[in-house]
Amino acid sequence: MVADSSTEAREYLIGLLQMEADFYVKGDARDGQEAVDLVRSLAPDLVLIDRNLSGKDIYTVAETIAVNYPGTGIIVIFSDLDPREVRALTTYMDSFLVKPVTREDLAAEVRKVNDSIQKKKTARGGGEGGPQKSQIITVYSASGGSGKSMLACNLAVALMMESKQKTCLVDLNLQFGDIDLMLNLTPENTIVGLAQKQHSGELEADVVEHYLTEHEESGLKVLVAPATPEHSETITLYTVSQTLEALQQSYQYIIVDTPPALQDTTFAALDVSTSILVITTLDLLALHKAKTAMERLRQLYPGDKIKLVLNRANSQVGITHEQVEAHLETRISAFIPSDGHVVVRSVNEGRPFVLSDPTSPIAHRLNALAYEVMGREPPSSAQVGGESGGAGGGDNFMQKLAGMFSGGAKK
C-alpha cells in the first residue's frame, strides 16, 4: 500500500512497484486518516508512507499502524535525511528510504522488510498466545542527584520480586555508574566487555547473558557500567541498541538507568523504550532543566510514552505540585516521598529499600509503581495506606501522595 499526499509521487511509487512481478499494490491513501483506515481494511503486508503525509502527523500514523496492525510492515520515505527524525521514528517503522527513490532501492527494501515481517508472523503463529511483549522502562532526569538510580534499582528489584518474571537492569550511566554499589555487586563483567565483543558482529542473546551480573537476593540480572570513566568511550549507541534488542528476547522487564546528559547512548535506549520516566524534584534548577528536557523529549517521542515522576514530593519548599504540572505542562504520573532515613541507609548498606525496609511508605510506593508497570492491581499489602509516614505534610497534598497516580496517560 502507498500513502502519499502528492498525486505525482503516489503514481510514481505505484509505477515502480508494478514493475516487479511479485508485488501487488492493494491500494493508496492521500492522507494520514485514509492511510490508517486502508491499512485496517486491506491489511497489506507493507505500507510505504511519505514523511510529509498530510492530515495526521507521521508519528501518530506510524504508531497507530505499528501498534494495531503489527502484521503490516512500514517503510517511511523522507525527502531528506534528518538523523533525529529517523531516530524518532525507529520504534515504529521497519525501514526507510530517502528521495529520490530508485526502482532498485525500493524493490530491495520492500523485499527485505517483507521477509522479516513474514518471519515474525511465522514465529508468532508457532507459539500459541506467545509471551507478553517485553517492556523497556528508561529512567531519566536532566539533573544529577534527582533519584534516578534510586528509582531504577528499587523498581527493578520490585518488578523481579513481584512479577517473578525475568527482569534486567541496565546501567547506562557509563562514566559514573553506581548501580553495582547500590546493589552491592561484585561484577566479573561489565558493558565494556560487550562493546568489545560487538566489534566481531551482532550481539546474540546468549552472549549478552554472559556479561550480566546476578543480584542474588532478588534474582535480578544487571548489566553493570564501566568501572572507570575512560572505558566508557568504547561504548557506542550500537552497543546499546543491540544489547537492548538481545535482552528483549528473554527479559520481560528491562529497566535502564541513565546519566543526566542526553547523549547518543541515552537516545539509543530512549528510542526503544516503552516508557520514559522523567524524574524531577521540587527545586527551581531541577524544574528548569526538566522543562528543557521535556520539550526535547516531546519533540522526539509520543507524549504518552513520557511519564513525569516527582521525587521527594513531600518536601516543603514552597513549590506546589500544581505549579510543577503547570510549568512542565504535564500531569505528574507518580509521586515518591522523601525519606532520607530509609533511602540513605539502604544506599549505604547496598540493599534496595524494597528489600531492606519493605514496610516503609517509600517501599510501598515503589511496589505500587511496579504493579502499575505490570498492569496489575497490587495485593492489599502493597497498597498504599492513608497514613503518610515520612516527613512533613498532613495536608491535601499528602492525600494526593497516597493516591500515587493521578491517572491520565496510562493506556
Ligand SMILES: Nc1ncnc2c1ncn2[C@@H]1O[C@H](COP(=O)(O)OP(=O)(O)O)[C@@H](O)[C@H]1O
Ligand atoms: N526520595 C528520596 N528520599 C531521600 N533521599 C533520596 C530520595 N531519592 C534520592 N535520594 C538520595 O539522593 C541521592 C541521589 O540519588 P540518586 O538515585 O543517586 O540520584 P541520580 O541517580 O539521579 O543522580 C542519593 O544519596 C539518594 O540516597
Ligand SMILES: [Mg+2]
Ligand atoms: Mg545515578
